[in-house]
Amino acid sequence: MPARILYVDDEDDIREIAQMSLELEPEFEVRSCASGAAALVDAAAWRPDLILLDVMMPDMDGPETLKRLAAAPPTAPIPVVFITARTQTHEVERYLAMGAVGVIAKPFDPMALAGDVKKLLASRAGGPVA
Numbered sequence: 001m002p003a004r005i006l007y008v009d010d011e012d013d014i015r016e017i018a019q020m021s022l023e024l025e026p027e028f029e030v031r032s033c034a035s036g037a038a039a040l041v042d043a044a045a046w047r048p049d050l051i052l053l054d055v056m057m058p059d060m061d062g063p064e065t066l067k068r069l070a071a072a073p074p075t076a077p078i079p080v081v082f083i084t085a086r087t088q089t090h091e092v093e094r095y096l097a098m099g100a101v102g103v104i105a106k107p108f109d110p111m112a113l114a115g116d117v118k119k120l121l122a123s124r125a126g127g128p129v130a
Helices: 012-023 036-046 062-071 089-098 110-124
Strands: 003-008 028-033 050-054 080-084 102-105
Touching: 003 012, 003 036, 012 028, 012 110, 028 036, 036 050, 036 062, 050 062, 050 110, 062 080, 062 089, 080 089, 089 102, 102 110
Parallel strands: 003 028, 003 050, 050 080, 080 102
Antiparallel strands: none
């Protein structure tokens, strides 16, 4: 059964590139949405195995979206990885303290994104992290 990945980003171009690069991995089923509010609805309905969440979004940013996902029983167990250009050590530590399971730097390498996500999924499942 493929791993379900929900990619959340308000920038159409980045969302499209991320979805295309993730869909190159046959083990992934990928959906995307453009806002934190949409992510709450989609995550509750679809129950992805992992959410890739942009930090900087209008209306509801990534940290607020994560907080709301964690507060809702249907979405609380879903691991969230932040996608952000803000990757200084103290910022990454803050995101992890919020409950994110990882951070992927923006701009990400489209050719490496699926591999990065596979590593995160494996580490969550207790499998080997390559």
